[in-house]
Amino acid sequence: MSDQPAASPQGILSRHDERYQVTMYRRVGVEGAHALESYRAAGGYEAARKALTTMTPAQVIDEVKAAGLRGRGGAGFPTGVKWSFMPPPDGGPRYLVCNADESEPGSFKDRYFLEDDPHQLIEGMIIAAYAMQVTFGFIYIRGEYYEGYQRTWEAVKEARAAGLLGQDILGTGFSFDITVHRGAGAYICGEETALMNSLEGLRANPRLKPPFPAAAGMYGRPTTINNVETLTSVVHIVSKGAAWFAAMGSEDSKGTKVYQVSGPVKRPGVYEMPMGATFRELIYDFAGGPTVEAKAFIPGGSSTPMFPWEDRFLDMSMDFGTLAKNGSMLGTGGVIVIPRDKCIVDALYNLVRFYAHESCGKCTPCREGVGHWLPRMYQKLVAGLGRPEDVDLLENVVGNIRGTAFCPLADACVMPVQASLKWFRDEYEYLAANGRPKYQKNDWWQA
Amino acid sequence: MIELETTTPFFQDKQEVVDEILSRYPEEGRRSALMPLLWEVQRAERYISEARMHEIAEIVGITATEVKGVLSFYSTYHEQPVGRYHIQICSTLSCALAGADEMYDHLVNELGIVNGETDAEGRFSLQKAECVGSCGTAPVLLVNDTYYERVTKSRCRHLLEALRRDEMPEPWRERGGDNEGAEKATPFGGAEGGEA
Numbered sequence: 001m002s003d004q005p006a007a008s009p010q011g012i013l014s015r016h017d018e019r020y021q022v023t024m025y026r027r028v029g030v031e032g033a034h035a036l037e038s039y040r041a042a043g044g045y046e047a048a049r050k051a052l053t054t055m056t057p058a059q060v061i062d063e064v065k066a067a068g069l070r071g072r073g074g075a076g077f078p079t080g081v082k083w084s085f086m087p088p089p090d091g092g093p094r095y096l097v098c099n100a101d102e103s104e105p106g107s108f109k110d111r112y113f114l115e116d117d118p119h120q121l122i123e124g125m126i127i128a129a130y131a132m133q134v135t136f137g138f139i140y141i142r143g144e145y146y147e148g149y150q151r152t153w154e155a156v157k158e159a160r161a162a163g164l165l166g167q168d169i170l171g172t173g174f175s176f177d178i179t180v181h182r183g184a185g186a187y188i189c190g191e192e193t194a195l196m197n198s199l200e201g202l203r204a205n206p207r208l209k210p211p212f213p214a215a216a217g218m219y220g221r222p223t224t225i226n227n228v229e230t231l232t233s234v235v236h237i238v239s240k241g242a243a244w245f246a247a248m249g250s251e252d253s254k255g256t257k258v259y260q261v262s263g264p265v266k267r268p269g270v271y272e273m274p275m276g277a278t279f280r281e282l283i284y285d286f287a288g289g290p291t292v293e294a295k296a297f298i299p300g301g302s303s304t305p306m307f308p309w310e311d312r313f314l315d316m317s318m319d320f321g322t323l324a325k326n327g328s329m330l331g332t333g334g335v336i337v338i339p340r341d342k343c344i345v346d347a348l349y350n351l352v353r354f355y356a357h358e359s360c361g362k363c364t365p366c367r368e369g370v371g372h373w374l375p376r377m378y379q380k381l382v383a384g385l386g387r388p389e390d391v392d393l394l395e396n397v398v399g400n401i402r403g404t405a406f407c408p409l410a411d412a413c414v415m416p417v418q419a420s421l422k423w424f425r426d427e428y429e430y431l432a433a434n435g436r437p438k439y440q441k442n443d444w445w446q447a
Numbered sequence: 448m449i450e451l452e453t454t455t456p457f458f459q460d461k462q463e464v465v466d467e468i469l470s471r472y473p474e475e476g477r478r479s480a481l482m483p484l485l486w487e488v489q490r491a492e493r494y495i496s497e498a499r500m501h502e503i504a505e506i507v508g509i510t511a512t513e514v515k516g517v518l519s520f521y522s523t524y525h526e527q528p529v530g531r532y533h534i535q536i537c538s539t540l541s542c543a544l545a546g547a548d549e550m551y552d553h554l555v556n557e558l559g560i561v562n563g564e565t566d567a568e569g570r571f572s573l574q575k576a577e578c579v580g581s582c583g584t585a586p587v588l589l590v591n592d593t594y595y596e597r598v599t600k601s602r603c604r605h606l607l608e609a610l611r612r613d614e615m616p617e618p619w620r621e622r623g624g625d626n627e628g629a630e631k632a633t634p635f636g637g638a639e640g641g642e643a
Binding site for chain 1: 471472473475476478479480481482483485486507509516517518520521522523524535538539540541543544545546547548549550553576577578579580581582583584585586589592593594599600601622
């Protein structure tokens with residue numbers, strides 16, 4: 001799949017690799033791209049017009065199904081199937097929620113969409129709303145993205161003024177409006193039911209499923225929640241057709257995906273590539289390769305189990321099936337490169353602290369295990385006060401947390417710990433036995 | 448901190464603000480206005496006092512305890528006043544790999560405060576934050592709502608100097624990746640504040 005034809009009349013080539021064309025991400029970083037005028041000049045809202053004026057709602061859902069689009073928020077559930085779970089309209093309100101609470105460490109793509117191309121997201125929401133006959137939409141943006149929040153609100157107001165949101169959109173009789181909601185710093189809001197609680201003005205604890213959101217979501221009404229990138233992909237599926245989308249990617253993962261690379265590489269950043277491109281292409285061809293010797297990489301955001309820096313892993317396809325088969329996940333596609341000189345125990349302590357901070361406190365395994373036990377065990381190890389048997393104890397504790405918590409947050413913490421023990425147990429044992437890490441560089445800050 | 452003194456109600460002469468916020472949500476979703484109302488207060492007063500919690504509770508139609516229950520869940524609402532320049536330092540992995548831990552130590556030395564504190568003058572407060580979603584331009588500081596990215600030692604020095612003069616430097620916008628070059632970073636403070 002690495003040699004997709006680059007040429008499509010309106011396709012813009014990656015600045016770094018001419019094999020790939022950039023679609024969703026092409027306007028990010030372009031001056032003034034967030035304004036309606038600019039978006040329309042680039043053909044914006046034509047996909048929404050096409051969907052609303054030439055297709056039935058069912059045809060839109062079928063098109064998304066045929067494209068093979070899978071949710072880009074991490075779980076990879078087929079989007080068209082998710083949409084078809086919405087019950088038939090009963091005259092009451094129905095909701096669409098865009099999850100823009102991007103908080104997974106290593107993920108930073110949605111922020112750029114919100115700041116630089118909010119109309120693309122709004123267009124995707126209009127199409128999705130039409131397909132599901134939704135009456136009202138929310139964009140839930142994490143609190144830190146204040147600029148994205150302002151830009152998105154401005155875009156919503158522009159769209160309303162242009163008759164693209166509100167009553168009788170484009171004269172089709174279809175009505176839909178959007179409100180933009182600012183979160184306040186809680187990773188758990190990435191979990192869809194916690195996000196709905198937050199949107200309803202409650203503490204963001206996850207809800208028991210079932211009922212699933214399609215049956216009883218926002219205010220107890222039918223609701224669908226999609227990620228920013230998922231909704232953005234829909235614009236191009238409608239505009240260029242399901243066949244165009246399905247022709248890109250690998251067997252089980254279609255279309256392009258917006259990947260991210262961070263850590264010590266030459267050009268960290270966001271790269272849109274067809275799904276199924278390899279880690280090597282992303283890290284070396286696009287991001288210019290590591291700047292220091294690397295020993296591991298996290299494939300798709302901090303909650304996805306890491307891999308050692310070996311050819312067999314670097315050459316894996318970045319798609320849902322390949323990662324699952326290899327014991328990890330595609331997640332958000334946020335790759336973090338870990339240099340050799342970073343103590344792996346310290347790196348994991350950093351992530352464990354993150355999850356401990358973000359544990360919502362609803363269920364015991366996560367509140368006690370992730371929230372208290374794990375950071376304390378790591379603190380002791382990193383301080384050089386661990387005993388050799390602490391490594392086994394750690395393994396035992398994470399094994400007992402896994403699969404026992406109310407929502408996926410606890411597993412998101414313990415699976416990376418397990419992977420680090422699997423691949424870098426020697427560093428844990430060295431630290432526990434000697435009281436000092438095998439790698440102890442601690443001056444990472446550049447002049 | 449419980450404040451029992453009488454204060455001028457924040458929303459007293461802001462009925463149109465309240466109405467606008469309530470109008471953003473469907474009829475059945477009056478309580479959804481809670482978070483935006485909290486933001487409204489915090490943006491003006493830099494924290495949310497007990498008195499404001501009572502006010503908001505009344506608008507939304509819940510108890511002040513419920514309001515406090517919600518705001519205490521989230522890490523970006525403050526129950527104590529923060530400094531005029533509330534500095535958040537992202538401390539999660541990608542930023543740590545770019546020197547966030549050392550930068551934190553530097554800020555502690557420079558500002559004389561640690562995580563969670565505000566200086567005596569009320570100018571600076573410092574907070575360690577979890578991943579703020581700017582991993583490609585690590586390490587990152589937020590000053591109030593503004594991102595400062597790829598904060599090298601020299602950029603950090605320039606930023607603090609500017610803030611001490613009560614100047615908020617223009618943030619430079621970087622996108623990295625495919626869009627490197629489209630908006631090439633212009634470091635604030637001119638060339639000398641730039642790439643070291």
